[in-house]
Amino acid sequence: MEQKHIAILPILLALAFVAFKYLSADKFVNPETGSVRRVGMSNQEEQQLGLQAYQQTLQENSNNVIQSGPEYDGVTRVVRRLASAAMEHSKVQYQWRVSVIRSNEANAFCLPGGEIVVYTGILPITQNDAGLATVLGHEMGHATSRHGAERMFREQLTQTALTGVASGLGNMDPQQQQQVMVALGTGAKYGMSLPFSRDQESEADHVGLLYLARAGYDPHEAEAFWKRMDEHFGGKQPPQFASDHPSNGQRIQQIHNWMPEAEKEYAASKMRDAQGPTQNTGL
Numbered sequence: 001m002e003q004k005h006i007a008i009l010p011i012l013l014a015l016a017f018v019a020f021k022y023l024s025a026d027k028f029v030n031p032e033t034g035s036v037r038r039v040g041m042s043n044q045e046e047q048q049l050g051l052q053a054y055q056q057t058l059q060e061n062s063n064n065v066i067q068s069g070p071e072y073d074g075v076t077r078v079v080r081r082l083a084s085a086a087m088e089h090s091k092v093q094y095q096w097r098v099s100v101i102r103s104n105e106a107n108a109f110c111l112p113g114g115e116i117v118v119y120t121g122i123l124p125i126t127q128n129d130a131g132l133a134t135v136l137g138h139e140m141g142h143a144t145s146r147h148g149a150e151r152m153f154r155e156q157l158t159q160t161a162l163t164g165v166a167s168g169l170g171n172m173d174p175q176q177q178q179q180v181m182v183a184l185g186t187g188a189k190y191g192m193s194l195p196f197s198r199d200q201e202s203e204a205d206h207v208g209l210l211y212l213a214r215a216g217y218d219p220h221e222a223e224a225f226w227k228r229m230d231e232h233f234g235g236k237q238p239p240q241f242a243s244d245h246p247s248n249g250q251r252i253q254q255i256h257n258w259m260p261e262a263e264k265e266y267a268a269s270k271m272r273d274a275q276g277p278t279q280n281t282g283l
């Protein structure tokens, strides 16, 4: 009878190491939603990575970066108001930057350090300032919620666990070994990374809605925007910025649930507008 199928020790060591890493990781409390997330790098590291990716994006698109005109003015106007709203409860000082790239691509993103890139192809879809603020509030919400750092942390843990299992399978025949790794890899992907990623999407929607309302845009416009998206792209391939996001129906329902909270922010922003200028974000 064959007895040396699996070596348990490397697996146990890897799991103990994963548990230790998990328990000793830095915790980030989201100032907007109160959620607690474990992150694998410091704010400073995130900002460095963000800035590098930003410079690379601008370099690759250097012929198409636009720095004046109505599209540029519209984007910077929205970002300025959102950045000020985002900083109200944040303990981290972001270096907000924004670039507009002429392109047919319907895309926009915000890097972990607060660097925002908007491709003009998204503007016919967002249609107005509130629509653009819906998309950008969501993207900025990913950055300020430190979702990149959390994702990195989860990937590291998954890799460590898989490495441990791989060495534990050393005595198995190669084909069987591969089957186990594929099963575990797939399990790790769909059991761990994906649901968390959906949860991050939903948190970015929540945070983005609060930013939008606090920035003085009617939060019902966010609902209207996603309904528009549903009508345009329902059943078809959505544009890139929405491709890994929850279904529009589910998202509209959630936005509806957060609406009372957003309406309070909106009312407070109207009071502030009546009182004087908002916080300077350096943009």
Ligand SMILES: [Zn+2]
Residues within 6 Å of the ligand: 138, 139, 142, 201, 204, 245
């Ligand atoms: Zn997202």
